[in-house]
Amino acid sequence: MRGLRATAHRFSVPLDHADPDSVLIEVFAREYTSLEHGEEDAARLPWLLFLQGGPGGRGVRTTHLSGWMKAAARKFRILMLDQRGTGLSTPADAATLAVLPTPEAQADYLAHFRADSIVADAELIRRRLGSPPWTVFGQSYGGFCTLTYLSYAPEGVDRALITGGLAPLSGRPDEVYRATFARVQERNDEYFSWYPEDRDLVTRIARHLDDVEERLPSGERLTARRFQIVGSFLGGNTRVHGLHYLLEDAFTDTADGQRLSAAFLEQVHGIVSRASHPLYALLHESIYCQGFDSSWAAQRILAEYPQFRDDAPDVLLTGEMIYPWYFEEDPALRPLRAVAEVLAAKADWGPLYDPDVLATNTVRAAAAVYRHDIYVDRGLSLTTAAAVRNLQVWETDEFHHDGIADDGEAIFERLLSMTRRGAEA
Template structure:
């Protein structure tokens, strides 16, 4: 495996260095097709490079999210770089790694070929990529920090290659180790329902505004800046705001000036439609939609699990009397309504129907785990269910849990320094 690295350079108090490595598309076939994986080393420029601090690999949320591009040291990254060199990974298919988008996937051939290619983009392959980087950069074991889907990858890492790990930190990312995706969505629909109730309790006037917008969209052709019609169900995706601590209040500001008068009557404002477009488009991270349910697939087909579970939760249906806002669930109509996803519709259908997925977790090995692990579990997390998280925590030997209702899924954006410091202290017993 060939590793190439740039010279170091500085940006606003950070010392950066870029690394690229060639890895096999299929980790089980090392002599087969190769792809590029990119990672950026981030260190505090005030600490001499000669100090050779230990490595911390950051595993980003997702799937389909590139590594963070910080403009300065702050939050958890500031805390981490006080004692680590942080490696910010662009998981395969994202960022500066070999891309996987509607443009590049077309080079693979037909939808079946594209789906087969993307079946190699789950946590097991991401861990194999990380191990290739570790062997080249660190040699010995390193520390890892997984946020959200990054925590899922951390569990796979503990299953596949625990010898490469010194310690593991996880925030909002303990995946269920067994069962179908259906149990995930049965849990998260309930959490999202409770979060809707909490939000509309704070802002009761917003309940009427949301209902009014949805009723308006049923009868009026409103267009997003990208040209397609905004539908009621797509508008419901703004419920993603509900997953945050301070971000949740941004929903109120979005809704407060949704309508404005026009000669044709009240219409949704351009400013509102522009903001909504940023919430409901997957142009920046198409793999999130295409691969989302596959991160829960252990053997059988996911078969559009969230869409099927929606039938058990009719208060989320867009034709309900007062429809609730949704969370991160991915539905098949995404691939009709989002221009960035339309070319991938057949690919998504094939992946939803795919069976024979390999296991992502070795339950026996996790039960014998000896790597120190500490995980923050957020009691009211609408994306990663608290009950399923605690079930997983109990199945991993030595895993220490810090459960808190102080934060939601994006807690590290609110007080990342304190959260990181607490988890690091837990794994080190200090």
């Protein structure tokens, strides 16, 4: 590939790292190095582990080095992990979970797919690679995992870099979703100030979906509330403007009057379907749970924000929140509805962070906090940052949640420089 070499790695790891008799699953990782380094020189470079967003997202696939990877490959061998259950790792989806006899058994299995297990996998992999403590770079949910790493295996981390991913260390997800709904409304207002013609268009699409049966390419009817998910664009830095391009494709004239175009429905399907990443829907709320249940937090908090109802006079777009009706309307999720209910009621989730360890952290760490991030709230992020010793914060309004997709090279270099030895803590 252009300017890089890619090497596949496969590791057998226990499903439950605390149980020596646990069944084994496979975790896949891909090593990326720059051709600027010869093979022997590349093999001597230190490792950088990248933990991607999610939960349930596979590692980045690339055919050339650009952005943060271009910057990182100058100094590191990049290990791109397919976190357990994703990508080429042993899958966790409707087909594979169906072999387990009950929704409760499926939930017990999936309880081993959170940040604590991902970190245990990473530590086992680091040792098998013979690597000394490595640099860990976490984006979004990958930042949550990095905080778990600093809590339970700090001896494996040389330095930690986090972008848009400082999780609350305690508390229920309710607080997270209250902040999220407020931020998403602000972002809706901002978007419609740029594209006022889209204000009425969004409501028009929603009302059309109430009255006319429009079907996605996978066959199911598109509802107004599922259409609202296209608000995921709002979390983007420059990607937000792609929402306008999506909406301008909405209607087309037909013999039966105006209908939603095939091009629009195809694009919407790619946004609202969880077929390629069901773990996101199954585990999303659990990433905030430690010793309590989520009880469908986003759905409960939505009741406090009636302006986000799909029948509101001016329909707002939502985004990454997960609701129980997803498991009715998305064909990929319908077989998982029962286990989703068990997971939402599960109250015995283990801890994900150790506040005492984080308060005495000695690992060099730096985090980018995006002031207007609609998914990882600035205020909650800064509260977490204050609780982690030796963590330096770069707060900026230049980027939104996916900042590394826009100027990853500069963001990575800045965070890396903040963790140089001798830098002020």
